Amino acid sequence: DTGVSQDPRHKITKRGQNVTFRCDPISEHNRLYWYRQTLGQGPEFLTYFQNEAQLEKSRLLSDRFSAERPKGSFSTLEIQRTEQGDSAMYLCASSSGLAHTQYFGPGTRLTVL
Amino acid sequence: EDQVTQSPEALRLQEGESSSLNCSYTVSGLRGLFWYRQDPGKGPEFLFTLYSAGEEKEKERLKATLTKKESFLHITAPKPEDSATYLCAAEGSYKLIFGSGTRLLVRP
Numbered sequence: 405d406t407g408v409s410q411d412p413r414h415k416i417t418k419r420g421q422n423v424t425f426r427c428d429p430i431s432e433h434n435r436l437y438w439y440r441q442t443l444g445q446g447p448e449f450l451t452y453f454q455n456e457a458q459l460e461k462s463r464l465l466s467d468r469f470s471a472e473r474p475k476g477s478f479s480t481l482e483i484q485r486t487e488q489g490d491s492a493m494y495l496c497a498s499s500s501g502l503a504h505t506q507y508f509g510p511g512t513r514l515t516v517l
Numbered sequence: 518e519d520q521v522t523q524s525p526e527a528l529r530l531q532e533g534e535s536s537s538l539n540c541s542y543t544v545s546g547l548r549g550l551f552w553y554r555q556d557p558g559k560g561p562e563f564l565f566t567l568y569s570a571g572e573e574k575e576k577e578r579l580k581a582t583l584t585k586k587e588s589f590l591h592i593t594a595p596k597p598e599d600s601a602t603y604l605c606a607a608e609g610s611y612k613l614i615f616g617s618g619t620r621l622l623v624r625p
């Protein structure tokens with residue numbers, strides 16, 4: 405399977421704990437995106453990488469959120485001191501430099517108790 | 518402000534009953550208009566990309582069209598397996614701006 409993969413698929417945590425998610429993009433794609441989706445809504449943009457450089461962050465992204473993409477390959481999204489409002493599906497997508505189409509992974513479902 | 522609006526929010530069809538889903542957008546410097554299908558608990562699955570007004574694309578029972586302000590997803594003779602949420606997204610500067618989706622239920 406050469407699609408976008410995400411790990412874990414589900415995460416349950418207690419309020420105040422830190423969590424980290426991983427995304428592996430399609431191998432030849434140099435752009436990687438993180439989105440968040442809550443029930444009944446479309447995905448909302450969080451941040452975007454071109455290779456290892458983080459080029460844009462949404463104003464919705466608080467200081468508790470940080471993302472990295474070392475060596476321009478996989479990416480991690482960390483949420484510190486989780487809050488119940490962080491409960492959502494976190495989606496990763498990737499695209500190549502020439503094409504605009506973003507391909508999504510299966511998502512990580514986060515539940516904060 | 519960039520915005521994408523989809524209608525209707527939900528649509529129930531009988532198998533074989535054709536219909537259309539609407540996506541209106543206000544995005545400066547549109548680079549592309551995308552349609553995705555999303556099944557419950559899964560990530561969006563890419564369907565179509567449209568780049569310019571007048572463009573049309575087809576795949577099986579689905580056909581997507583684009584004007585300067587709207588896009589339509591036409592579903593011809595739908596089957597129960599077409600039941601899903603259909604998401605429309607507009608690309609401005611690399612990021613996608615999504616609508617809230619149309620939940621489609623096709624009854625046998």
